[in-house]
Amino acid sequence: MSRIFNALKLNKDDNVAVALRTIKAGEDLSIQGETATIKVMVDIPFGHKIATDLIQKDGKIIKYGECMGISTEEIEPGYHVHVFNVRGLKEDERLSALQEVRLP
Amino acid sequence: MKTFEGYRRTNGSIGVRNHVITINTVGELAGLTKKLAQMVPGVIPVAHQAGKAQYPEDLEQTIRTLKGTAGHPNVSAALFLGMGEDDPAEEIVEMLKEEGHHVHAITFQKDKTISEVLIEGKQWLEEALERSRSQQKESADITELIIGLECGGSDAWSGITANPAIGACSDSVVRDGGTSILAETTEAIGAEHILAGRAVDYEVREKFLKIVKDYEERIKETGEDIRSANPTPGNMAGGLTTLEEKSLGCIKKGGSSTLMEVIAYAEKPTKKGFVFMDTPGYDVESVAGLAAGGAQIVLFSTGKGSPTGSPIVPVIKIGTNPKLYEIMSEHIDVNAGKIIEGLNTIEEIGEEIYTKVMEAANGKLTAAEHHKNQEFAIWRLAQTM
Numbered sequence: 160m161s162r163i164f165n166a167l168k169l170n171k172d173d174n175v176a177v178a179l180r181t182i183k184a185g186e187d188l189s190i191q192g193e194t195a196t197i198k199v200m201v202d203i204p205f206g207h208k209i210a211t212d213l214i215q216k217d218g219k220i221i222k223y224g225e226c227m228g229i230s231t232e233e234i235e236p237g238y239h240v241h242v243f244n245v246r247g248l249k250e251d252e253r254l255s256a257l258q259e260v261r262l263p
Numbered sequence: 264m265k266t267f268e269g270y271r272r273t274n275g276s277i278g279v280r281n282h283v284i285t286i287n288t289v290g291e292l293a294g295l296t297k298k299l300a301q302m303v304p305g306v307i308p309v310a311h312q313a314g315k316a317q318y319p320e321d322l323e324q325t326i327r328t329l330k331g332t333a334g335h336p337n338v339s340a341a342l343f344l345g346m347g348e349d350d351p352a353e354e355i356v357e358m359l360k361e362e363g364h365h366v367h368a369i370t371f372q373k374d375k376t377i378s379e380v381l382i383e384g385k386q387w388l389e390e391a392l393e394r395s396r397s398q399q400k401e402s403a404d405i406t407e408l409i410i411g412l413e414c415g416g417s418d419a420w421s422g423i424t425a426n427p428a429i430g431a432c433s434d435s436v437v438r439d440g441g442t443s444i445l446a447e448t449t450e451a452i453g454a455e456h457i458l459a460g461r462a463v464d465y466e467v468r469e470k471f472l473k474i475v476k477d478y479e480e481r482i483k484e485t486g487e488d489i490r491s492a493n494p495t496p497g498n499m500a501g502g503l504t505t506l507e508e509k510s511l512g513c514i515k516k517g518g519s520s521t522l523m524e525v526i527a528y529a530e531k532p533t534k535k536g537f538v539f540m541d542t543p544g545y546d547v548e549s550v551a552g553l554a555a556g557g558a559q560i561v562l563f564s565t566g567k568g569s570p571t572g573s574p575i576v577p578v579i580k581i582g583t584n585p586k587l588y589e590i591m592s593e594h595i596d597v598n599a600g601k602i603i604e605g606l607n608t609i610e611e612i613g614e615e616i617y618t619k620v621m622e623a624a625n626g627k628l629t630a631a632e633h634h635k636n637q638e639f640a641i642w643r644l645a646q647t648m
Contacts, residue, residue: 163605164605167423167602169423169427169515169609177423177502178502179603179605191605191608192608204502205502206419206420206423206501206502207502208502208504220504222508222511223427223511223512223515224519225454225457225507225511226507227504227505227507227508227511228504228505228507228508240504241499241502241504242499242504245504245505246505247453247505247506247507248505248507253455253456254456256456256457256460257456257459257460260459260460260461
């Protein structure tokens, strides 16, 4: 097995990475294509997300380079990002996100 | 410029296969359609249950799908079986003949026995098959290729491995001047503002938002609410947090190209580049719609090994995880599970998929074709009357 990393970022602008296997607290997070290592603070099941940047309360969760949710509390790097600290967008937030996009 | 050898049709389109098919206009003839195909080895049956007791909008959609299927560039010849005086078989055949297609209709009336119909059909099919074998290939390039993008039997890895890799391939096809069609309107619910934000102009943006809204309304009429039901507890256990995230994982099959056009089910795109087709999430109906709309090849990601194929287009299966490839490798053409193992990047698997697309365009059989998986069903909006 030539696995040399345990997480993947879907887009360079993302502030979360996806665990490619279950990662235990205390392990180093190694992301494909990146050199910086982050200490994993809690157990992260495979397929779940882990913060790679400090995410402020009410901050955007970026995956695939897109906003996939809003944080409900401050999330520090190395912590699990899931339903207990993230909510989906409200209807007016979706609409305003669309209004922000300028047509070519 | 990527090129391939295909079959040039009279109307100018290019096929990557040279199929002779039998196809019924009404469900009552599904059995005979299969029987007739069995009588002439090499002929593919396109049998289905639609065509009778349908609301006008559904009947129109059924006819558009049948016409798109029989007039598909991958089809060398098509024999329609119809029944009764108001059957659309003759009308569809006349329209297709005007476009230069080699087609024929046999309509069951009171004055014909079943054995007479079978004899007439068998003779026509044998001649059509012989004719197809004498057709020569000629060179075509990627700008004439349309690929459809689909998923079925998704798992927690779909949005991480196979779908983004298909997206990378789609972006490459579009960059090279080809066309890719993303489908499955239901899967875009929750991320529609993101895809709409990639529209080329206001009109395309509004049309996309409208088909998503209309679909959601139809589902609500049945008492279901996609927004509040998703992500499901199973999705959450797999790591999906919000509906946006789930939908993004699906629409990422479309990469990040500009959305040029939004088309109806089984409708042909008029633009090149990245296009969206209004289809249901049910893979068999969605693949049939993509094919009827002119896609010559369909890319299909699966986490659970859905064997769905098509009677007329090569379906390329992209497996999402290593375990699936280990167990069901005979069903899978590309193992995107290598991304999880760290063996390849998303971009590399995207290139591997693109290579498979060109191989399939040049005639190499896909796993679904090899196994003769030839599913076909037409999307219906309303109840049967």
